[in-house]
Amino acid sequence: xxxxxxxxxxxxxxxxxxxxxxxxxxxxxxxxxxxxxxxxxxxxxxxxxxxxxxxxxxxxxxxxxxxxxxxxxxxxxxxxxxxxxxxxxxxxxxxxxxxxxxxxxxxxxxxxxxxxxxxxxxxxxxxxxxxxxxxxxxxxxxxxxxxxxxxxxxxxxxxxxxxxxxxxxxxxxxxxxx
Amino acid sequence: xxxxxxxxxxxxxxxxxxxxxxxxxxxxxxxxxxxxxxxxxxxxxxxxxxxxxxxxxxxxxxxxxxxxxxxxxxxxxxxxxxxxxxxxxxxxxxxxxxxxxxxxxxxxxxxxxxxxxxxxxxxxxxxxxxxxxxxxxxxxxxxxxxxxxxxxxxxxxxxxxxxxxxxxxxxxxxxxxxxxxxxxxxxxxxxxxxxxxxxxxxxxxxxxxxxxxxxxxxxxxxxxxxxxxxxxxxxxxxxxxxxxxxxxxxxxxxxxxxxxxxxxxxxxxxxxxxxxxxxxxxxxxxxxxxxxxxxxxxxxxxxxxxxxxxxxxxxxxxxxxxxxxxxxxxxxxxxxxxxxxxxxxxxxxxxxxxxxxxxxxxxxxxxxxxxxxxxxxxxxxxxxxxxxxxxxxxxxxxxxxxxxxxxxxxxxxxxxxxxxxxxxxxxxxxxxxxxxxxxxxxxxxxxxxxxxxxxxxxxxxxxxxxxxxxxxxxxxxxxxxxxxxxxxxxxxxxxx
Numbered sequence: 001x002x003x004x005x006x007x008x009x010x011x012x013x014x015x016x017x018x019x020x021x022x023x024x025x026x027x028x029x030x031x032x033x034x035x036x037x038x039x040x041x042x043x044x045x046x047x048x049x050x051x052x053x054x055x056x057x058x059x060x061x062x063x064x065x066x067x068x069x070x071x072x073x074x075x076x077x078x079x080x081x082x083x084x085x086x087x088x089x090x091x092x093x094x095x096x097x098x099x100x101x102x103x104x105x106x107x108x109x110x111x112x113x114x115x116x117x118x119x120x121x122x123x124x125x126x127x128x129x130x131x132x133x134x135x136x137x138x139x140x141x142x143x144x145x146x147x148x149x150x151x152x153x154x155x156x157x158x159x160x161x162x163x164x165x166x167x168x169x170x171x172x173x174x175x176x177x178x
Numbered sequence: 179x180x181x182x183x184x185x186x187x188x189x190x191x192x193x194x195x196x197x198x199x200x201x202x203x204x205x206x207x208x209x210x211x212x213x214x215x216x217x218x219x220x221x222x223x224x225x226x227x228x229x230x231x232x233x234x235x236x237x238x239x240x241x242x243x244x245x246x247x248x249x250x251x252x253x254x255x256x257x258x259x260x261x262x263x264x265x266x267x268x269x270x271x272x273x274x275x276x277x278x279x280x281x282x283x284x285x286x287x288x289x290x291x292x293x294x295x296x297x298x299x300x301x302x303x304x305x306x307x308x309x310x311x312x313x314x315x316x317x318x319x320x321x322x323x324x325x326x327x328x329x330x331x332x333x334x335x336x337x338x339x340x341x342x343x344x345x346x347x348x349x350x351x352x353x354x355x356x357x358x359x360x361x362x363x364x365x366x367x368x369x370x371x372x373x374x375x376x377x378x379x380x381x382x383x384x385x386x387x388x389x390x391x392x393x394x395x396x397x398x399x400x401x402x403x404x405x406x407x408x409x410x411x412x413x414x415x416x417x418x419x420x421x422x423x424x425x426x427x428x429x430x431x432x433x434x435x436x437x438x439x440x441x442x443x444x445x446x447x448x449x450x451x452x453x454x455x456x457x458x459x460x461x462x463x464x465x466x467x468x469x470x471x472x473x474x475x476x477x478x479x480x481x482x483x484x485x486x487x488x489x490x491x492x493x494x495x496x497x498x499x500x501x502x503x504x505x506x507x508x509x510x511x512x513x514x515x516x517x518x519x520x521x522x523x524x525x526x527x528x529x530x531x532x533x534x535x536x537x538x539x540x541x542x543x544x545x546x547x548x549x550x551x552x553x554x555x556x557x558x559x560x561x562x563x564x565x566x567x568x569x570x571x572x573x574x575x576x577x578x579x580x581x582x583x584x585x586x587x588x589x590x591x592x593x594x595x596x597x598x599x600x601x602x603x604x605x606x607x608x609x610x611x612x613x614x615x616x617x618x619x620x621x622x623x624x625x626x627x628x629x630x631x632x633x634x635x636x637x638x639x640x641x642x643x644x645x646x647x648x649x650x651x652x653x654x655x656x657x658x659x660x661x662x663x664x665x666x667x668x669x670x671x672x673x674x
Contacts, residue, residue, distance in 0.1 A: 047350075048350060050350055050352070050353050050354055050355075050360075051346050051349045054349065054355075055354070055355045057355075080358070082354070082355050083358060084244075084354070084358055084359040084360060085359075086359040087244050087245065087358040087359045088243070088244045088248075088359070088457075089244070089245075089248070089456050089457050089458040089459075090327065090356075090358045090457055090458075090459060091358065092458060092459055092460045093459050093460070094459055094460040094462055110459075110462055111331060114335070115331075115332045115335040115336065115479065116328070116331035116332050116334065116335035117328055117331065117465075117466060118459075118462035118464055119462075120462060122552070122580045122583075124552070124579060124580060125578070125580040125581075125624075125627055126626075127580065127627065129547050129549065129583060130547075131464070131546055131547065131549050132332070132465070132466065132480075133479065133546070134545050134546060134547050134584070134594045134620060138622070138626070138627075144617070144622030144623065145617055145619075145621055145623075147480070147484050147487065169356060170355040170356060171334065171348070171352065171355065171356045171357060173335055173338025173345060173348055174335070175338060175339070175344045176338065176344075176345035176348070
């Protein structure tokens with residue numbers, strides 16, 4: 001404030017013998033460190049648990065293959081196989097299933113590879129369009145125009161007993177697309 | 179009665195030291211003539227207190243669970259008595275807090291009040307600014323609607339670009355492999371405990387330093403800060419000063435009261451923000467927009483060239499924050515007056531003009547396609563009058579192939595690409611064909627999406643789009659022949 005010079009604290013009166021003081025001092029530092037580590041380690045582990053136990057994508061059932069006519073791309077909803085019981089609406093996910101004229105399945109994530117907004121499929125023009133920054137993809141997921149750095153993320157799929165299943169649950173990002 | 183008050187006061191004074199320790203602080207001298215520029219800090223503090231109180235009130239009804247958050251927000255809006263008003267006040271007061279802290283920081287910067295000996299006060303102020311912006315962002319997530327869900331997706335997509343540790347950051351932020359219950363709980367924890375706690379932890383020493391170092395006098399041109407002589411000069415200012423209480427504090431009190439009244443006025447007039455549609459990831463007809471504070475960032479990400487985009491979104495914030503922290507150590511001495519610091523003034527002007535322009539663009543978002551224009555905006559009647567059957571077919575192709583989502587006709591339709599009302603005045607037939615087939619700029623190549631007959635009719639329609647008093651551009655014969663070759667070979671061509 002308006003004091004030009006902070007007052008020096010008076011010299012501390014010496015308490016006890018110097019030897020004992022320094023031993024107590026070291027003990028307090030050592031025990032303190034130990035206690036902090038003991039209490040802190042589980043807290044860090046708890047907070048970082050999402051990366052310590054990285055969940056693998058799981059299979060989600062998308063229904064019988066007859067639901068997907070050849071030569072068409074369809075939007076399907078499914079339940080996130082990795083969802084938590086209290087996820088509510090956010091346990092639902094969506095993906096685009098493309099069945100080529102030859103019957104081959106390709107499944108695309110709805111997330112734009114630019115910044116993750118949901119792309120819309122326009123069958124009339126055979127293009128996926130992103131509403132956020134105008135990224136465009138072709139029918140086969142390739143990048144057509146706009147800011148996206150790559151084509152749509154594909155999701156691993158398989159057909160078993162006449163049913164289509166996909167391996168999903170993780171939000172794809174540029175460096176972890178699968 | 180008087181003696182009872184006196185007795186109670188004396189009892190408290192003996193224990194708290196009201197006369198000896200507190201009163202001198204309350205009435206500490208401040209320089210004369212501070213004026214109305216010095217009121218923004220206390221207004222920020224006032225709004226923070228409003229946020230604390232309304233936030234606690236909201237927390238006793240809001241349910242921070244992904245399954246119930248949306249319903250509890252609707253309950254707050256529609257059922258809970260005065261719930262709508264508290265949500266509205268919390269939203270508008272949050273906006274006001276961002277405005278006030280920005281004004282406060284700008285005032286301190288322009289008047290050089292961050293210079294010696296107040297460097298640490300500024301550094302703590304930067305922490306307060308970051309906490310405030312962090313609270314604004316996490317608050318949007320707690321609104322747990324469609325914008326919150328996809329906004330998180332955008333934030334995570336940006337974080338996922340950090341080299342090497344991107345995916346790890348994403349998992350820690352989300353609290354799991356995807357956006358869900360744990361994500362909301364994490365952001366609730368940040369918004370309600372961590373960030374307010376950090377803010378208060380930085381606010382206490384910030385206020386202590388304001389008292390300890392004193393409020394800076396108004397800067398005078400030609401009176402630079404020199405650590406050797408500053409304290410003596412400042413002490414002289416204080417000798418001629420006035421007590422903070424009761425004179426000087428009244429300006430703060432009046433401005434804070436007005437600020438709160440404006441916040442309440444806005445809250446009552448415009449009500450709470452959201453929630454918008456439910457956070458259902460299967461409803462993909464979503465066009466997420468961040469709250470106004472972050473619209474300039476949203477615009478920047480749309481407008482920056484792709485090759486420098488990652489650098490912009492990852493490096494720019496780090497550099498910006500580092501500059502703020504280092505500022506008082508780089509320019510801690512010298513002139514304080516904005517009259518002698520033209521670069522500082524210019525920087526503030528450029529910053530706010532850029533922020534405003536990007537914010538405006540982010541609000542209008544001309545780069546976003548209008549997703550329903552292909553079916554929702556008919557071709558204006560005047561444009562199809564008297565067309566040949568082929569040209570009419572072209573108009574249908576234009577709509578059906580979703581060209582309209584990006585291209586406006588007569589002002590309606592998407593703004594992503596150029597308005598095509600007079601396109602034939604700019605492009606020849608050959609150029610039109612090439613653009614359609616090969617794309618370019620931000621347009622996809624339609625070579626594989628259109629049959630030859632569709633291309634012909636589309637271009638025939640586009641050629642009719644010219645102004646009445648200006649003839650369309652005509653390519654020469656050789657050009658059109660080449661163009662037809664291109665049209666038939668169109669399947670092979672592909673845009674960049």
